[in-house]
Amino acid sequence: MRTLTRLVILAIDQGTTGTTCLVVDESLRPVGRGYREITQHFPRPGWVEHDPEEIWRSVEDGAREALDDAGIAASELRAIGIANQRETTIVWERRAGRPVGPAIVWQDRRTAARCAELPAELVRERTGLVPDPYFSATKLEWLLRRCDVPQTELAFGTVDAWLVWKLTGGSTHATDLTNASRTMLLDLASGEWDDELLGAFGVERSILPSVVASSGVVAEGTLLGASVPIAGIAGDQQAALFGQGCHAAGQAKVTYGTGTFVLVNLGETTGPVGEGVLRTAVAVTPGAPRQMAAEGAVLVGGAALEWLRDGLGLIGDAAESERLAAEVESTEGVHFVPALTGLGSPQWRPDARGLITGLTRGTNRAHVVRAALEAIAHQVADVVDALPLRLDLLRADGGATANRFLMQFQADLLGSEVHVSAESEATALGAAALAGLGVGVWRGPAEVRRLIPAGTSYEPRMRHDEAAALRTAWRSALARAL
Incomplete structure (x- = not known):
């Protein structure tokens, strides 16, 4: 085993379809990669589940592969950074560490009827979110109502908290502010769990993780037999925002994954974010003031292509x-x-259903596939149109950024530049950067920004009237789905 002192951080990006692990050096350059797919379970229409233990195994196996690829041992790592699929909900027994049910995935729709009963204004004012099955609270409520174990003997967490628990052998039960802000249980203004919301969902404080900063040592973890500090945690979209260098107000990114997510850094502002747009916490470094982001969450992005496949x-x-x-x-x-x-x-319509319109005898699979790609771009444009500010530049990352047709079409629809990250795994790099800052590998966000390499830019080519006609036709099709 060779020793390379520049290999400093292991970034774990636990996503919806699989776990990516990167070993990065002090230049924020990936030097080892590992990946493990996880199984998607669809027990009923609208239900989406994962196996929490399989999630953990995918992390161990992906980390082992990344370390082998880098040619180092786990004991040579300076820190671990975690990014994760947000809102996915896990409940487990504290003593045994055994899940009491499946992980209910963020895409799951089983609690739509319950969400329709919730006080929308209270939820939005208190949490920055909207009552939707996407978020964790109703998933947690659903699991608790079907569990006969007292809450005092249980632990709840999103995927980050589950991984911290597993890495620390159950000694640390913690989540970071960005993940906590996605549960529909957090008062966004104070950064604390909200008693009124806990009461509404029948959740006892004893089941909740402590809320920690996104950067800084949370605990010593044990991975593949080695003790390594866990020093960075962020929900995947906030990690990508940080990894793209969007550290100042007005900077925005879009991540093309299973879903597609637009985040705009709002800085410390608390003003309106636009109809149908969420307010969420931003991952910040120690000593920095808290920041907020406006977020648009497109539930089906790359998942549309997975369905076509x-x-x-x-x-x-x-x-x-x-x-x-x-x-x-x-x-x-x-x-x-x-x-x-x-x-x-x-x-925010959980009752909407997918559709394909405009079929004729001349339609072939190329038309349908192109329509799927265009739909991803149209949904991003819908979010950008709803934002409270105009974007002249949108930074892009995620697997679909390799699709040049999609990137050019996105720039055409927006009428603004789309800058594609040189490293598609911006989420993992964001987790690595937060962890590195947490243990002093880098001195601040400015130093991290200087390490982010330039990528490819797409300038709009389509005439404004052509783009407008496409947007009008899209809205007509969208209305049918509603």
């Missing part, structure tokens, strides 16, 4: 979609509204 067999893999989209000059009037798990921002 796995559900309909129209493509062999996501990469094929770019070639097929280029085979036709347009969708010939075909529109795909991928409301496969309802609609998120800015509509």
Whole structure:
């Protein structure tokens, strides 16, 4: 085993479809990678579940692969940073560390009826969110009502808290502010769990993790037999915002993953964020003032391409979609509204259903695949249109940024520049940067920003009237899904 002192941080990005682990050096450069897919369970229409123990195994296996790829041992790491799929809800027994049920995934819609009963104004004012099955509170309530173990013997957490628990052998039960802000249980202004909301969902304080900062040593973890500080935690989208260098007000990023998420750093402002747009906490470094972000959450992004692949067999893999989209000059009037798990921002309609419109005898799979890619871009444009400020530049990361058709079409619809990250794994890099700052590898965000390499830029090419006509046709199709 060779010793390379520049290999300092292990970043764990535990996502919806799998876990990516990166070993990065002090130049924030990935030097080792590992990946493990996790199984998606769909026990009923609208239900989405994961196995919490499989999530943990994927982290161990992905970390082992990344360390092997880098050629180092876990004992040589300076710190661990965690980014995670947010809102996904896990409840486990404190003494045994055994989950009492499945992890209910953020995409899950089983609590839609319960959300319709909630006081929307209170939820929005207190948490910055909207009453929707997307968030953790109603998932937690659902699990607790079906568990016969007293809450005093249970622990609740989003995926980050579960991983911290597993890494520390159950000695630390903690979540960071960005993940806590996605539970619908946190008073966003104070950063504390809210008693009124806890009472509304029947949640006792004893089940909750402590809320910690996103950067700084939380605990000593044990990974693959080595003791390593856990020094950075953030929800995946906030980690990507940090990893893209969006550390100042007005800077924005979009991450193309299973879902697609637009975040705009608002700084310390507490003003309105726009109809259908969320307010959420930003990952900040020790000593920095708290910041907020406006967020638009598109529930089905890359998942639409996964459905075309796995559900309909129209493509062999996501990469094929770019070639097929280029085979036709347009969708010939075909529109795909991928409301496969309802609609998120800015509509927030869990009852919406997906549809494909405009089919004719001349329609082929290229038209449908192109319509799916265009739908991803249209949904991002819907969010940007709802924001309280104009964006001249949108930073992009995630797997779909490799699709040049999608990136160019996105720039055309927005009428603004789309800058693609040189490293598609900006989420993992954000987790690594937060952890590195937490143990003093870097002195501050400015030093991190200087390490972020330049990527590829896409300038709008389409005439404004052409883009406007496409947007009008999209809104017509969208109205049918509602």
